[in-house]
Amino acid sequence: xxxxxxxxxxxxxxxxxxxxxxxxxxxxxxxxxxxxxxxxxxxxxxxxxxxxxxxxxxxxxxxxxxxxxxxxxxxxxxxxxxxxxxxxxxxxxxxxxxxxxxxxxxxxxxxxxxxxxxxxxxxxxxxxxxxxxxxxxxxxxxxxxxxxxxxxxxxxxxxxxxxxxxxxxxxxxxxxxxxxxxxxxxxxx
Numbered sequence: 677x678x679x680x681x682x683x684x685x686x687x688x689x690x691x692x693x694x695x696x697x698x699x700x701x702x703x704x705x706x707x708x709x710x711x712x713x714x715x716x717x718x719x720x721x722x723x724x725x726x727x728x729x730x731x732x733x734x735x736x737x738x739x740x741x742x743x744x745x746x747x748x749x750x751x752x753x754x755x756x757x758x759x760x761x762x763x764x765x766x767x768x769x770x771x772x773x774x775x776x777x778x779x780x781x782x783x784x785x786x787x788x789x790x791x792x793x794x795x796x797x798x799x800x801x802x803x804x805x806x807x808x809x810x811x812x813x814x815x816x817x818x819x820x821x822x823x824x825x826x827x828x829x830x831x832x833x834x835x836x837x838x839x840x841x842x843x844x845x846x847x848x849x850x851x852x853x854x855x856x857x858x859x860x861x862x863x864x865x
Contacts, residue, residue: 700768706747714739718768727862734860735775737835739768741828742779742856770862778857785852788844798829799839806834836860 693701699721700714715736722732746764764781783791801809810830833840841857 697770698767699770700766702766704763706743706764706766708747711740711743711747714743714766731775731860731862734835735768735777738777738832738858738860741832741835742766742777742858745828745856746779746781773863774859774861776857776859778855780853780855782847782851783854785844785846785850788852788854791854792842792844795829795840795842798833801833803834803837806830810834832858 692698700717702710702714704710718735718739719732722735727735743766746766764779767776767778769776769778798806798809810827813827813830829840836858838859838861843855845853845855847853
């Protein structure tokens, strides 16, 4: 990339960050120390903005669930020198009404149908049915090979009260990029 075009890219990137009120953006490996750093940065920023404690707690909870999802499910089966191996993207935006937490990671395309069914089921459940599903998963849930009983998605919807927004974008014949987005209201109910 030419020096001038890179400088223009940085300026454009800065403008987009300001326009979309992006408070945090990261691309790379998601580890526990990185999760702690994100939480610390977000806490500092939310305190400066005098965000209510209940909103802060919800944002932190959803951030942790989303980041752990990327950490656990970033497809490490992709060859180590592959562009997306074990990596993820994490973005937090804020506007007058809500915080939006978005993650993305590579996954095997063959796993999309099962994940899509899970997400569609979670999105179709009302609050009561969601709580029942959560309790049932804790009691009977089968552990996935990478740990957890698939509770993260359920818990995100329970905490936010909002559906999970998602996309699957094709990388190649074997792999796709999974983008998950959810929002946390800044208005206390």
